[in-house]
Amino acid sequence: MSTTAPQSLVSLAQEMDHTGQLLLQRWEPEQARRFGALVQCLQGLAEQSGAEPLQRANAELAAQLRGWGKRRRSPGEVMQLRQQLSLVTQLASLPRPAQANGCLQPARQNQQLFLLAADQPLPAGLEEQLACFGYALEVFDSLSTLQQALRQHVPGALIIHHDFAGGELPLPQLRPPCPLLFTSPRRDFAARLQAVRAGGQGFLGWPLSVRELLETLGRTPSADPRNPLRVLLVEDMSSLSGLYAAVLNQHGIHTEEVHRPSEALAAIERFRPDLILMDMHMPECSGQELARIIRQQQLMDGIPILFLTMEKAQGVQLDALSLGVDGYLTKPVSSEELVVTVSTRASRYRKLRSYIATDSLTGLLNHSHLFAQLEYEFARAQRERKPLSMVMLDLDHFKQVNDSYGHQAGDEVLLSLSRFLRERLRRSDLIGRYGGEEFAIAMPGVGSEQALRLMNELRESFARLEHVSPRGRFLQTFSAGLCDTQGVWDVVALVQRADSMLYRAKAAGRNQVVAWSVALDGEP
Numbered sequence: 093m094s095t096t097a098p099q100s101l102v103s104l105a106q107e108m109d110h111t112g113q114l115l116l117q118r119w120e121p122e123q124a125r126r127f128g129a130l131v132q133c134l135q136g137l138a139e140q141s142g143a144e145p146l147q148r149a150n151a152e153l154a155a156q157l158r159g160w161g162k163r164r165r166s167p168g169e170v171m172q173l174r175q176q177l178s179l180v181t182q183l184a185s186l187p188r189p190a191q192a193n194g195c196l197q198p199a200r201q202n203q204q205l206f207l208l209a210a211d212q213p214l215p216a217g218l219e220e221q222l223a224c225f226g227y228a229l230e231v232f233d234s235l236s237t238l239q240q241a242l243r244q245h246v247p248g249a250l251i252i253h254h255d256f257a258g259g260e261l262p263l264p265q266l267r268p269p270c271p272l273l274f275t276s277p278r279r280d281f282a283a284r285l286q287a288v289r290a291g292g293q294g295f296l297g298w299p300l301s302v303r304e305l306l307e308t309l310g311r312t313p314s315a316d317p318r319n320p321l322r323v324l325l326v327e328d329m330s331s332l333s334g335l336y337a338a339v340l341n342q343h344g345i346h347t348e349e350v351h352r353p354s355e356a357l358a359a360i361e362r363f364r365p366d367l368i369l370m371d372m373h374m375p376e377c378s379g380q381e382l383a384r385i386i387r388q389q390q391l392m393d394g395i396p397i398l399f400l401t402m403e404k405a406q407g408v409q410l411d412a413l414s415l416g417v418d419g420y421l422t423k424p425v426s427s428e429e430l431v432v433t434v435s436t437r438a439s440r441y442r443k444l445r446s447y448i449a450t451d452s453l454t455g456l457l458n459h460s461h462l463f464a465q466l467e468y469e470f471a472r473a474q475r476e477r478k479p480l481s482m483v484m485l486d487l488d489h490f491k492q493v494n495d496s497y498g499h500q501a502g503d504e505v506l507l508s509l510s511r512f513l514r515e516r517l518r519r520s521d522l523i524g525r526y527g528g529e530e531f532a533i534a535m536p537g538v539g540s541e542q543a544l545r546l547m548n549e550l551r552e553s554f555a556r557l558e559h560v561s562p563r564g565r566f567l568q569t570f571s572a573g574l575c576d577t578q579g580v581w582d583v584v585a586l587v588q589r590a591d592s593m594l595y596r597a598k599a600a601g602r603n604q605v606v607a608w609s610v611a612l613d614g615e616p
């Protein structure tokens with residue numbers, strides 16, 4: 093569970109960034125003292141809020157600063173300091189783990205998107221629709237105002253409108269510290285090539301469509317700091333794995349360390365890594381043996397595995413590749429090689445998995461993957477004797493939305509609900525699109541009484557969300573049925589029970605949630 097970063101941390105980091113940038117242009121002792129004090133102050137706040145990657149990145153910044161003004165620095169050193177400063181600012185705006193134990197995420201502050209679109213009228217309702225999905229759009233009509241804003245704040249992504257009609261791209265000076273996307277009425281190869289050469293990580297049509305923008309942001313892991321890449325380190329030497337973890341954390345990658353191979357499976361189930369980095373030689377069993385065990389588990393079969401080894405012999409490396417291991421990093425590994433190799437493979441895996449496991453419209457789990465993961469969560473709940481609640485949810489009178497406002501508006505409602513559920517439920521909850529306008533949610537660790545309270549809270553806030561379409565604005569409600577695992581022996585029965593409660597909610601007038609109870613069981 094996470095919330096937005098404390099505002100004081102964010103604003104302090106922004107001030108630090110601003111002062112640091114001025115200092116890098118011209119070193120002045122007074123400004124340098126002020127900057128040093130800000131770095132110290134940020135360290136204190138980062139410690140208070142338990143933001144470890146930020147503490148480490150900021151400490152590294154302080155180390156780089158030591159003795160800075162005493163001699164002339166090379167361009168490489170200046171660049172390094174600039175990058176470290178930008179890393180600290182970004183880490184400071186990452187969501188922090190929340191202290192509360194509740195099962196709903198508080199509604200998040202909107203994440204900012206910057207759009208440079210000089211003299212271009214914005215599509216109607218664009219800003220309001222993005223706000224529904226948790227994004228605040230800030231539009232700039234000149235490069236200089238954009239650059240000024242970038243110095244104060246790092247947005248979730250920068251979108252640049254350009255017609256690619258031969259004019260100079262305004263980018264060499266820009267180098268934004270966030271993902272860069274282009275939007276253009278031209279979508280041909282030549283335009284795309286120019287965009288790629290200018291560092292574009294995504295290419296969108298113009299006028300901007302909310303759906304295309306959300307899909308692109310979803311495919312750019314670094315554009316979503318709320319869902320950073322996750323790497324599991326399996327290494328018996330804790331000092332080594334601690335070092336790798338620190339390097340990866342500094343680059344915004346979350347890590348979990350396991351020092352005994354026998355603990356790896358449970359850690360994979362719990363942590364759901366996008367990549368496993370493992371030592372080839374461990375006391376309990378070899379890396380190859382552990383990789384075989386992992387590859388035999390259906391849900392873990394595709395996770396990329398990278399070996400860390402001192403072994404340069406080609407025969408041994410080829411042998412392990414044939415086990416389905418994805419590659420090697422030969423020790424000692426440089427920080428740069430570690431970060432680049434791990435992040436490119438992990439994000440590639442995440443992207444491929446999302447194509448296979450998720451519904452293309454909403455990005456939620458599709459029917460078959462929902463069931464596969466539900467089986468697994470159900471078994472775990474039984475094994476650990478913990479509750480699990482199952483919810484079936486269906487939009488009310490959705491046909492009328494399509495009929496009155498058009499299919500596109502209907503799609504936007506489906507997207508809006510998906511985004512809303514993802515925002516408000518925990519990362520450990522399973523959320524899937526069960527069918528057309530029907531959704532399924534599984535909440536591990538939550539009993540039906542608590543689930544009923546949560547779902548009613550969600551139902552009420554969703555019903556207040558206004559949907560915008562070219563044919564008008566409207567409100568939309570949903571109905572839901574739920575049950576927990578008490579007295580249920582398999583997943584099929586669990587889903588059927590929740591579904592029959594949904595049926596009751598619809599029959600009782602819609603816009604309500606019904607939880608299973610013994611009294612209701614068997615009633616028509």
Ligand SMILES: Nc1nc2c(ncn2[C@@H]2O[C@H](COP(=O)(O)OP(=O)(O)OP(=O)(O)O)[C@@H](O)[C@H]2O)c(=O)[nH]1
Pocket residue numbers: 453486487488489490491492494498499500501502503506527528529598602
């Ligand atoms: N826009 C859009 N509509 C969809 C999609 N999938 C299903 N639908 C529509 O969802 C509507 C479901 O209609 P019904 O099953 O009659 O239910 P309803 O109108 O929601 O009424 P109740 O469920 O009884 O409250 C149909 O009009 C489907 O075409 C989709 O991906 N996009």
